Amino acid sequence: MPLSFYRRSAAEVAPDLLGRFLVRRLDRTRLVARIVETEAYLGAGDRASHAWQGRRTPRNESLYRAGGRAYVYFIYGMYYCLNAVTGDETNGEAVLIRAAEPIEGVAAMAGHRHLDRRPRPGDLAGGPGKLCQALRIDKGLDGQVLTARPLCLTRGEPVDPSQIAVGRRIGIDYAAEAVNWQLRFALAGNRHVSKPFPWKSSL
């Protein structure tokens, strides 16, 4: 996807990322996964955002770059989460990539996940931490552009708006008024999403 794709608000980009392909190039392998779940984080005015009230630290520096780069952060002592930075360098907005459906390089992804049985839906990339583990995404990719290797997003299979379900974001119960914002998006009924949920409505 071109840089212009990312230079919009996270709330617009998040649903538009569904169906796109994440292409991760390693030395001898190409891993491809189709995005099925995202969440928008709206920056300074969003209590759930790492950029809440304009917070700016070494960790979240990538949020303050122009849209089209990765923001990768380390969480809970063990996992990484991947975001696509959106908008311009002033707003701190980003889209969390929460889940994807493995398309190519499934065996390699299973290896990265230390999975020895045949993967069931959601096993490899059904959650932001799993997705990063399967695709070998870590701090080394923080700040990288998303328009070229080693990690890029391609057009994939554009999705009809009627297939998009909307709900509340996960794991942000502390976020006061923002807990009910409808900023979680997924392909309705898809089996690779991070949790079964009571989706509210569709777009």
Added chain:
DNA sequence: CGGAAGATCCACT
């Protein structure tokens, strides 16, 4: 299935 607890780092109070 649903809930609880542990693993374990870093930014911020």
Added chain:
DNA sequence: GTGGATCTTCCGA
């Protein structure tokens, strides 16, 4: 010192 944009394992229903 606290707690988090998580995941896994273990437990009980």
